[in-house]
Amino acid sequence: xSQSDSSLVVVGVVQMRCGDDPAANLRTAVxxxxxxxxxxxxxxxxxxxxxxxxxxQREDAALFDLAEPIPGPSTDALGRAAAAHxxxxxxxxxxxxxAGVYHNSAVVIDADGSLRGLYRKMHIPDDPLYYEKYYFTPxxxxxxxFAVRGAHVGALVCWDQWFPEAARLTxxxxxxxxxxxxxxxxxxxxxxxxxxxxxxxWEIMQRSHxxxxxxxxxxxxxxxxxxxxxxxxxxxxxxxxxRVLARASHDREEILIARCDLGLIDTTRRNWPFLRDRRxxxxxxLLQRFLDRG
Numbered sequence: 269x270s271q272s273d274s275s276l277v278v279v280g281v282v283q284m285r286c287g288d289d290p291a292a293n294l295r296t297a298v299x300x301x302x303x304x305x306x307x308x309x310x311x312x313x314x315x316x317x318x319x320x321x322x323x324x325q326r327e328d329a330a331l332f333d334l335a336e337p338i339p340g341p342s343t344d345a346l347g348r349a350a351a352a353h354x355x356x357x358x359x360x361x362x363x364x365x366x367a368g369v370y371h372n373s374a375v376v377i378d379a380d381g382s383l384r385g386l387y388r389k390m391h392i393p394d395d396p397l398y399y400e401k402y403y404f405t406p407x408x409x410x411x412x413x414f415a416v417r418g419a420h421v422g423a424l425v426c427w428d429q430w431f432p433e434a435a436r437l438t439x440x441x442x443x444x445x446x447x448x449x450x451x452x453x454x455x456x457x458x459x460x461x462x463x464x465x466x467x468x469x470w471e472i473m474q475r476s477h478x479x480x481x482x483x484x485x486x487x488x489x490x491x492x493x494x495x496x497x498x499x500x501x502x503x504x505x506x507x508x509x510x511r512v513l514a515r516a517s518h519d520r521e522e523i524l525i526a527r528c529d530l531g532l533i534d535t536t537r538r539n540w541p542f543l544r545d546r547r548x549x550x551x552x553x554l555l556q557r558f559l560d561r562g
Contacts, residue, residue: 275529275530275531276527276528276529276530277310277311277418277419277445277527277528277530278308278309278310278311278525278526278527278528279309279310279311279312279313279445279484279486279505279524279525279526279528280304280305280307280309280310280311280312280313280355280523280524280525281312281313281486281487281488281503281504281505281514281516281523281524282297282300282301282304282312282313282314282315282318282488282523283315283488283489283490283491283501283503283516283520283521283522283523283524284296284297284300284314284315284318284490284491284521285490285491285492285521286318286319286320286321286322286490286492286494287321288321290319290320290334293318293319293320294318294319294341294342294345297314297318297319297346297359298345298346298348298349300312300314300523301314301346301349301350301353301355301357302349302352302353303523304355304523304525305353305354305355306353307523307525308525309355309525310355310356310379310417310418310419311355311356311357311358311416311418311419311421311445312355312356312357312358313357313358313447313449313486313488314357314358314359314360314449314488315360315449315450315451315488315489315490315503316360316372316425316426316449316450316451316488316489316490317360317361317362317372317449317451318359318360318449318490319334319342319361319362320334320362321494321495322451322490322494322495322497322499323403324397324398324399324400324402324403325397325398325399325494325495325496325497326399326495327399327402331403332364332370332403334362335362335363335364335370336361336362336363336364337363337364337365338361338363338373338375338383338386339383340361340364342359342361343359343361343375343377343383346359346375346377347377347381347382347383348381350377350378350379350380350381351379351380351381354379355379356376356377356378356379356384356416356417356418356419356421357375357376357377358374358375358376358377358421358423358447358449358488359374359375359377359449360372360373360374360375360425360449361373361374361375362403363388365405369405370403370404370405371388371389371404371405371407372388372389372392372400372403372404372425372426373386373387373388373389373407373425374386374387374389374423374424374425374447374449376414376416376421376423378416378417379416379417379418380417384414384415384416385412385414385423386409387407387409387411387412387422387423387424387425388405388406388407388408388409389404389406389407389424389425389426389427389428390406390407390410390411390424390428390434391406391427391428391430391431391434392404392406392427393426393427396455397455397495397496397497400427410437411424411434411437411438411441412438412441413438413441413442413443415442419444419445419530420442420443420444420445421443421444421445421446421447422438422439422441422443422445422446422447423446423447423448423449424438424446424447424448425448425449425450426448426449426450426451426452428448429448429450429470429473429474429477429487430473432476432477432480433554435477435480435481435483435485436480436481439481439482439483439543440543443483444483444484444530444533445483445484445485445486445528446477446478446481446483446484446485446486447485447486447487447488448474448485448486448487448488449488450487450488450489450490450503451489451490451499452470452489452499452500453490453494453497453498453499453500454466454497454498454500455496455497456496456498459498463500467500467502471502471504474487474504474506475506475510475512476510478506478507478508478509478510479508479509479510479540480542481508481542481543482508482533482536482537482540482542482543483508483533484505484506484507484508484528484530484533485505485506486504486505486506486526487503487504487505488503489501489502489503489516491516491517491518491519491520491521492519500518501516501517501518501519501520501522502515502516502517502518503515503516503522503524504516504524505524505526505528507528507532508532508533508536508537509532509536513526513527513528514526
């Protein structure tokens, strides 16, 4: 980027279906990275666990075979794509750290193809059809940001998106754009009654992170029916005011592209100085599970 547009970053978000063949899913993801780059993207984010269908709907020890090391085959492929197109790539990997220790991880690959950073999902759900505690060890790297070509970025993963503490600490570490690789959908027994409210709460929560922290937020969700889940798509990119710059459909594969002026972060924080007015001397209670009333 030239000096005149040095604060402009074009963000691409890939919303795709996943089939039974991990190799085919990886090829599709690599192709989508190229398509996003051709549309002008500088940074491209893939959805959570894009290399396979969402396997956490059941507990099956054989599914640990889907895991791979970092660096490994998927990061190698993403690195080649990043370098070939000159784009930063955020990818979600089922990480095999060692025998018996697995993580749900996000890798940050710089535009030269180098592995710039790693985030391991901190908040691990255990709900019907989302039995992630069976597969994933909670992250131990904390909340981080990484300097890549054109921006400082942070990556959180799916269930992390409901926790304001995660977004806050990622922003405090220097992230200008917080990416959320995601796999969230409707339980068939709940969609009719709660589906619209669930989706709305999900989007509102993440847009509020953008507002509260004065950062851009980019969310990549999957789409399609897998097993007993209908993934609701609706990937989106929001600015520091919480305004949606781009939003995908509920049911189609799409590539979202949004121009993000990082200069808006400073403008927003000057006028809404939430970081300045934080009472860091009064937040000790956040380190407790619950504050008992006495």
